[in-house]
Amino acid sequence: MRSFQSNLGEFRKRGVRIAAISVDSNFESSKLCLEQGYTFDFLSDPQGEVIRSYGVLHPAGGEKSRDIARPAEFLVDSRGVIRWVNLTDNIRVRARPQAVLQQFDRLIGGPAVTVLRGAPGSQL
Amino acid sequence: MLLWIGFAVTVAAVFSYVPVFVPYPITRDIPWANLLLFLLGGWMLALGLRRAFGQPEWYRGKISGAVMGVLALALFGLFCWGLFVFARHIPAADSAPKIGQQAPDFTLTDAKGEPVSLADLRKSGNAVLLIFYRGYW
Numbered sequence: 001m002r003s004f005q006s007n008l009g010e011f012r013k014r015g016v017r018i019a020a021i022s023v024d025s026n027f028e029s030s031k032l033c034l035e036q037g038y039t040f041d042f043l044s045d046p047q048g049e050v051i052r053s054y055g056v057l058h059p060a061g062g063e064k065s066r067d068i069a070r071p072a073e074f075l076v077d078s079r080g081v082i083r084w085v086n087l088t089d090n091i092r093v094r095a096r097p098q099a100v101l102q103q104f105d106r107l108i109g110g111p112a113v114t115v116l117r118g119a120p121g122s123q124l
Numbered sequence: 125m126l127l128w129i130g131f132a133v134t135v136a137a138v139f140s141y142v143p144v145f146v147p148y149p150i151t152r153d154i155p156w157a158n159l160l161l162f163l164l165g166g167w168m169l170a171l172g173l174r175r176a177f178g179q180p181e182w183y184r185g186k187i188s189g190a191v192m193g194v195l196a197l198a199l200f201g202l203f204c205w206g207l208f209v210f211a212r213h214i215p216a217a218d219s220a221p222k223i224g225q226q227a228p229d230f231t232l233t234d235a236k237g238e239p240v241s242l243a244d245l246r247k248s249g250n251a252v253l254l255i256f257y258r259g260y261w
Contacts, residue, residue, distance in 0.1 A: 001255070004253075016251045017250045017251070017252045019240070019245055022258065024260055030236065033235050041235075043240060044232055044233050045230075050228070053228040054220055054221060054254070054256065055220030057215070058214055058215055070215060072256040074221075075254075076252045076254065080227050080243075081226060081227070082222065082223055085221075085222070087216075087220060089212055089214065090211050090212050091214060092211050093152075093153050
């Protein structure tokens with residue numbers, strides 16, 4: 001998450017919104033954002049319904065056998081079509097921002113749109 | 125003395141992983157820094173034990189050294205189990221939507237409690253990166 005925050009400008013340049021999803025409560029997420037300085041969206045799915053609809057539920061994976069999300073990344077284009085998926089087989093090894101940006105440039109379109117969307121790091 | 129330092133290095137090898145090495149992908153994905161620490165600690169313990177048993181008139185630590193050696197091995201085993209076995213105990217996600225499929229729409233609440241839908245995120249032609257994570261409960 002930290003590495004995505006520090007590369008947020010690159011994502012904004014390309015018109016990519018980042019949303020992190022977990023079973024954490026809004027309160028837990030706001031605490032995390034405050035502590036870590038995250039400025040992208042942290043969405044709360046306490047019942048795991050959305051997590052289940054994306055097929056990434058980890059039943060009883062959390063504390064006290066709570067259902068949680070397994071780590072996964074989905075890149076969705078502006079039409080809502082899934083263009084890239086990363087399903088790790090190891091909770092330690094996650095997609096890195098550079099890899100995601102590379103896939104975006106390859107599959108959807110590079111930072112050529114930069115000029116239209118404003119200077120790097122600007123608020124969209 | 126060597127035994128104690130060796131043991132301390134082994135303990136550090138276990139407990140430094142999360143606070144020190146996880147934040148950096150280069151030391152997280154393959155925990156080489158921690159394995160190096162284990163190697164160093166193990167080498168010191170081995171040397172200390174050889175001294176304690178080989179030259180007991182000069183070096184102490186036959187019992188404490190043996191205890192620390194066993195504990196260090198146990199720590200090493202736990203570390204390897206945690207990183208190489210437990211970390212892979214996640215379901216396969218066979219039912220995840222595939223590339224080319226429409227992403228399931230949703231409406232969830234953000235950290236401020238405001239509703240946010242996938243359609244909201246895609247507004248004004250944005251692409252969206254969804255990061256599912258385990259959470260901190």
